[in-house]
Amino acid sequence: MFPGATTDREAASYVVVGAPLDATTTFRPGTRFGPDRVRRFAETYDDYDRRTDSRFSALGVGDAGDVRPWDDAEAYLDHLAAELRSVTYDDAVPLLLGGEHTVTYAGVDAVDPDLLVVCDAHLDLREAYDGTPWNHACVTRRCLDDLGVDRAVIVGARTGSEAEWDRADGPDVTVVPPADARAWIDALADDGVSEESVYCSVDIDALDPAYAPGTGTPEPFGLDPREVRDLVRAVAPSADGFDVVEVNDRDDGQAAALAGKLLREFVFAHGDGR
Structure with missing residues (x-):
């Protein structure tokens, strides 16, 4: 159980769901351990949050456990989306713990947002990779082209x-490089999110690998933790779903500790903005 997620599933306002999919990892596998690892490294965090003057355990968070994957990624995503959709039917917000980034497809399918905000080192706009359109390198493309998301940032x-950068030039994609992230996040915090429905996905490799080495495809020159924290805080009040993905077991817990903290920041900010 995610620490502090003590509310019964039927009464919860937020529901943690683990999705330990590790089917298409292209470099360092281990995302199957991500959900449990995030839960474990969140155990030391204090229940009380000074900024919002609230307690995590009082915000109605429940943990539904993991949805165990199998070899057919497409079928698994359909099943996972149904599980997450049942959360939204209960007027709760799904909090998805990956697993590889492919699981974001299920979260977006369940929430049906207008806007997808993704923190990611990679564009993930490939049509297919390693012979499949369900590779984690294709997830943002799948959300745009197959699920009808209006816009992705x-x-x-x-x-x-090169083909991904060409796709990123389309009117439905905005890329904010690391050098521009702070200004974009500050503007978002000031102006808010205009779209009616938002889904927020954090691929832990968006952070520089100096901060989060435990991920499958680390990419230098990334974001710092405060930037990602502030983005999550700014997006959360408008978001109907959240995930943090691509944590594996190839470090001493740095990536998992960040992931657990970001999930908590989402809940605190979302609860404070209601």
Whole structure:
């Protein structure tokens, strides 16, 4: 159980769901350990949050456990989306713990947002990779092209294929490189989010690997933790779903500790903004 997620599933305002998918990782596997690892490294965090003057355990968070994956990624995503959709039907906010970034497809499918805000080192706009459109390198493309998301903002992106950069030039994609992230986040915090429905996804590799080495495809020159924290705080009041993904077991807990803290920051900011 995620620490402090003590509310019964039926009464919860937020529901943590683990999705330990590790099917298409292209470099260092281990995302199957991500959900449990995030829960474990969140155990030391204080329940009380000074900034919002609230307690995590009092905000109605429940933990539904993990949705165990199998070899057919497409079928698994359909099943995971149904599980997450049941959370939204209960007027609760799904909090998805990955697992590889592919699981974001299920979260977006369940929430059906107008805007997808993604923190990611990679564009993830490939049509297919390693012979499949369900690779984690394709997830933002799938959300735009298959699920009808109106617009995606990819914050922290610093690498992609030539074809991906061409796709990113489309009117439905905005790329905010690391050098511009602070100004974009500050403007978002001042002006808010205009779209009616938002889904927020944090790929932990958006952060510089100096801060979060435990991820499958680390990419230098990334975001710092405060930038990602402030983005989550700014987006949360308008968001109907959240995930943090791509944490693996290849470090001493730095990535998992950040992921758990970001999930808590989302809940504190969302609860404070209601």
